[in-house]
Amino acid sequence: MTRRGAFTRHLLGTAVAAAMLIGAGATVLAGGTASAGQADVLAGSAGCGKNPTLRDGTYTISSSGQSRTYILRLPAGYTSSRAYRLVVGLHWLNGSANDVVGNGFYGLQQQANNTAIFVAPQGLDAGWANTGGRDVTLVDDILRVVENDLCVETSQRFALGFSYGGAMSFALACARPNVFRAVAPIAGANLSGGCSTASQPVAYFGIHGIRDSVLNISMGRSLRDTFVRANGCAAQNPPEPASGSGTHITTAYAGCRAGYPVQWAAFDGDHVPLPTDRNASTSWVGPEVWRFFSQFGSVTTPTTPPVTPPVTPPVTPPTSTPPAGTACRVAGTVTAWNTGLTTNLTVTNTGGSAMNGWSLAFTLPAGQTITNGWNAGYAPTTGRVTATNVGHNAQLPPGGSVTIGFQATHTGDSAAPTAYALNGSTCVTG
DSSP states (O other): OTTHHHHHHHHHTHHHHHHHOOOBSOOEEESSOOOOOSOOOOOBOTTTTSOOOOOSEEEEEEETTEEEEEEEEOOTTOOTTSOEEEEEEEOOTTOOHHHHHHTTTTTHHHHHTSOEEEEEEOOGGGSOOOGGGHHHHHHHHHHHHHHHHSOEEEEEEEEEEETHHHHHHHHHHHHOTTTOSEEEEESOOSOSSOOSSOSSOOEEEEEEETTOSSSOHHHHHHHHHHHHHHTTOOOOOOOOOOTTSOOEEEEEOSSOOTTOOEEEEEESSSSOSSOOOBBOSSOSHHHHHHHHHHTSOOOOOOSSOOOOTTSOOOOOOOOOOOOTTOOEEEEEEEEEETTEEEEEEEEEEOSSSOEESOEEEEEOOTTOEEEEEESSEEESSSSEEEEEOOGGGOEEOTTOEEEEEEEEEOSSOOOOOEEEEETTEEEEEO
16 A cells, blocks of 8 residues: 555544544435345354353454454343344454444444344454455454354354455455355455455445545445446446535445345545534444344244354264263363364263362363363363363362363364363263
8 A cells, every 4th residue: 555654644543533524414315225135044153052151352363373363242141042143343454353342343233232243353463454365264263263152143244344444344245255244344445355356246335435535435436346246236326425515325226136235325524434424423334334234134043053164063072971980071062174173161070079179181182272261271282281160160069060162273183182080080071
């Protein structure tokens, strides 16, 4: 980017600029109303029906050989008995995942009203260069971990972002058209290794300011037109507001392939993430984007949660009857992908005495290294590992169980751990 310096300086003040931007008037919907077309085929992720281990918080994940982070936000009252939409929110250059959380995922979190799971990844160098596809791979890896643990409606994944984050959401639409149902780039451009000709349709809602001094509106129009063509919409020059009008105009394209609408919202303003119409107190972006996303079917209560490709089938240790004198049973599953995996273990005290504090030892297959874990402390991270209770699960009565888990990298062997021992006593698996 030849204007990177100006780009960087300008984005540092975007949050303030968004609050001060004037604009106004009611939204004008030009053209026909976008339709989702045929109903989507609903499918719950592998986490449906599971006792979740993930909670609101910041998580570290190994992706493409690098340590990366993301912030997770669950809906209030989350339950694994229903499937939720999933929204990926992407920050701008020199912004952060915390900024996305701070603006409520561009206003969508409030609009979702506890019907969606939200994820905010952190870009390397506070941006989304997507060198060698590394940032697309990061999103792949995050989705696998989240969907293995939480109940996600896999036909209802969405992405949006501002500026560099808008560029990255466009790149996701290009690279993962079978993963994301719709995207909404805000003031984006083709900066993250996107595409000039999309291979498959993706529902698309582009938003851009007519006076954008950082990424000219022509760049946003180019992204939009990529999916106008891919979605089979009728070509047109949608109306845009006049400079100084303080309004925005949202156009729904006509003739699009059923289920793959394109919308375009041009606003009278500069390079800001949450433009506000004149005399309005809040931005129109959150409500309009949520209406666009939520038109694609509804979430469902899954009957049998399938595993989302390309996740490998869970590896379940064989069932056996505990011999006399054993103190525990361990049942577990492993979900693996390229160089990473997630292991969940349920440990049951089959002895006759209560445990006030426990430690579970096990041996990791060669090449596995734990990168983070939950519901226990883990040391060391390779070889013979000991998982030690945390404060809330120290008590393990006879017949009682505790579920723990970890993420790990691997070099080819993604098997489950072996040789379990609880407080020094041998465990059986199953």
